[in-house]
Amino acid sequence: MSTATSAPMTLDVSQTDRVPFSRLVSVELRKMFDTRAGRWLLISIAAFTALVLIIQLWVVLAQDQTVTFEDFAAGANIPMNILLPVLGVMSVTSEWSQRTAMVTFTLEPSRTRFLAAKFVGTLIVALAAVVIGFTLTIAANGLYAAFSDNPVTWDLGAFRIFCFFLLYVFSMATGFAFGMLLLNTAAAIVVYFVYSFIFPGLFELGSALMDWFQDLRPWIDFANAQNPIIEADVTGKEWAQLAVSGFIWLVLPLVIGVWRVLRAEVK
Amino acid sequence: MIKVEGLSRAYGSFMAVDDISFVCKPGTVTGFLGPNGAGKTTTMRVMVGLTSPTAGEVTIGGLHFHDIPNPGRHVGVLLDASAQHAGRTGREVLTIGAKTMGLPMSRVDEMLALVSLDDTESKRRVRNYSLGMRQRLGIAHALLGDPSVLILDEPANGLDPAGIRWMRGLLKGYADRGGTVLLSSHLLNEVEQIADEMLLIGRGKIVARGTKAELLAGAGGVGTLVVAEDNNLLTAALTDKGLTFTPVGLGFRVDAMPVDVGRVAAERSVVLSDLRPVEGGLEDLFLELTSDTQREDFAQAATTAGAPS
Numbered sequence A: 001m002s003t004a005t006s007a008p009m010t011l012d013v014s015q016t017d018r019v020p021f022s023r024l025v026s027v028e029l030r031k032m033f034d035t036r037a038g039r040w041l042l043i044s045i046a047a048f049t050a051l052v053l054i055i056q057l058w059v060v061l062a063q064d065q066t067v068t069f070e071d072f073a074a075g076a077n078i079p080m081n082i083l084l085p086v087l088g089v090m091s092v093t094s095e096w097s098q099r100t101a102m103v104t105f106t107l108e109p110s111r112t113r114f115l116a117a118k119f120v121g122t123l124i125v126a127l128a129a130v131v132i133g134f135t136l137t138i139a140a141n142g143l144y145a146a147f148s149d150n151p152v153t154w155d156l157g158a159f160r161i162f163c164f165f166l167l168y169v170f171s172m173a174t175g176f177a178f179g180m181l182l183l184n185t186a187a188a189i190v191v192y193f194v195y196s197f198i199f200p201g202l203f204e205l206g207s208a209l210m211d212w213f214q215d216l217r218p219w220i221d222f223a224n225a226q227n228p229i230i231e232a233d234v235t236g237k238e239w240a241q242l243a244v245s246g247f248i249w250l251v252l253p254l255v256i257g258v259w260r261v262l263r264a265e266v267k
Numbered sequence B: 001m002i003k004v005e006g007l008s009r010a011y012g013s014f015m016a017v018d019d020i021s022f023v024c025k026p027g028t029v030t031g032f033l034g035p036n037g038a039g040k041t042t043t044m045r046v047m048v049g050l051t052s053p054t055a056g057e058v059t060i061g062g063l064h065f066h067d068i069p070n071p072g073r074h075v076g077v078l079l080d081a082s083a084q085h086a087g088r089t090g091r092e093v094l095t096i097g098a099k100t101m102g103l104p105m106s107r108v109d110e111m112l113a114l115v116s117l118d119d120t121e122s123k124r125r126v127r128n129y130s131l132g133m134r135q136r137l138g139i140a141h142a143l144l145g146d147p148s149v150l151i152l153d154e155p156a157n158g159l160d161p162a163g164i165r166w167m168r169g170l171l172k173g174y175a176d177r178g179g180t181v182l183l184s185s186h187l188l189n190e191v192e193q194i195a196d197e198m199l200l201i202g203r204g205k206i207v208a209r210g211t212k213a214e215l216l217a218g219a220g221g222v223g224t225l226v227v228a229e230d231n232n233l234l235t236a237a238l239t240d241k242g243l244t245f246t247p248v249g250l251g252f253r254v255d256a257m258p259v260d261v262g263r264v265a266a267e268r269s270v271v272l273s274d275l276r277p278v279e280g281g282l283e284d285l286f287l288e289l290t291s292d293t294q295r296e297d298f299a300q301a302a303t304t305a306g307a308p309s
Helices: A021-033 A036-062 A069-097 A101-107 A111-147 A158-182 A185-209 A211-220 A236-263 B040-047 B090-101 B106-114 B131-143 B161-176 B212-218 B231-241 B258-267 B281-293 B297-306
Strands: B002-011 B014-024 B029-033 B055-060 B075-078 B149-152 B180-185 B197-202 B205-210 B224-228 B245-248 B251-254 B272-277
Touching: A021 A036, A021 A069, A021 A111, A021 B090, A036 A069, A036 A111, A069 A101, A069 A111, A069 A158, A069 A185, A101 A111, A101 B075, A101 B090, A111 A158, A111 A236, A158 A185, A158 A236, A185 A211, A211 A236, B002 B040, B014 B040, B014 B055, B014 B180, B014 B197, B014 B205, B029 B040, B029 B161, B040 B055, B040 B180, B075 B131, B090 B106, B090 B131, B106 B131, B131 B149, B131 B161, B161 B180, B197 B212, B205 B212, B212 B281, B224 B231, B224 B258, B231 B251, B231 B258, B258 B272
Parallel strands: B029 B180, B029 B197, B075 B149, B149 B180
Antiparallel strands: B002 B014, B002 B055, B197 B205, B224 B251, B224 B272, B245 B251
């Protein structure tokens, strides 16, 4: 601090650098773990994934079914698909519902950088989730190989891992986008669940009743378009359908959400 | 250091802040006074970029808040002590701040010691903090980056009398070392003892400004309470000098400085048993200046209605 005698009317900022982006990311990551809610959500994601795989394994062994590596991967995706979006939602909305955004923005006034750091933080968690999900899937398949006489498949290729990552990123990012759109934890989670559980049924019904909708559906149903990814077997057309439906349900909400956060007055 | 120029902020047709301008100088404490909803918080929020102005601008040290790199190192802000995640511990709140600003963790302990939050308290979740403890935590957070400017909204809110005295000393010392302090309050007595300069705001406009003495003199709000051994002699003397007065208690309230009343008494050899400036003169002024902006109409109506007829 300057002394009273000189008392300059300007701030000397020549010795201060901007907060580096890496530091913002590490702080945002820390904020996801440093509350009971955040910590338990992460623990329960891992626990539920393990639980689902144990049940799946139990049923498969008890009924002497033949399953593939993809089947376990799909099983692991169920809890991830439900809980990762909640984490994405909460990482954004907690800043608003707990009003910490007021403090955050006085330490980093650029909301674009703040959002980018938060998003990268959630991507890192998604990456960690891939490691956990993949490890658990391998363990389940290993146990299946040990206890079942039926044929066992191992698919540990780079593309399979990439598909895992893509799925988890989609889940997390959709939650993130809905969080930004609504800036309210409960509302965002409810809307997300309506989107992920009720919409597929409506899509199903619509395509059963209307022929033209049946042709349109692959292009606008994001959840459906992700099925080839779960199986890690994607054709060119399926990539295109994924891109189009993803634009509607992921990119558009993200863009509108960012716009909203940049403009929102922080109360 | 803080420069507000022609600042306005409208919410629809409601002008929360209406064309205000002022400057806060280094080495001084500026008190921002006004009733609830007068526009103090809105002004401070514009300063730190949380709210965008409808017109005008605010610069801190010549820069817009957005353009200050690592702003926590230059401007300490406390806008709302309750705006913290209820599930974080006090220590964690400061740790996040220190990590963002790139400060050593020892700074967290220093600040906790400064605001007298002990080890057990710092490990409790903010949910379990009293308002006073939250306020101390908020002040610690504002001071974390050793800034040269402090912007504090209602920092004394929730502090006990000892806490208010402590804060007064802290801010005074901070300004004496060259820091710039702007603090708001709706309670005059919280501010008048530390503020070098006061800004009175009502309904979005600055209604008066200056030092305590200037404010009293400017508004003609000076007054003296005087009691003489022989009040008849005194009233005669005052009337001869053209000083107006009203009977109050044993003596009079004279619309003049104590020194003038004393001089009159000395000239006429009137023995005085009491001579002092009117206490609460500033308070009267404060209430008077902001009276048309107060929300007391309803309260008054209620009192009248409830009074026995």
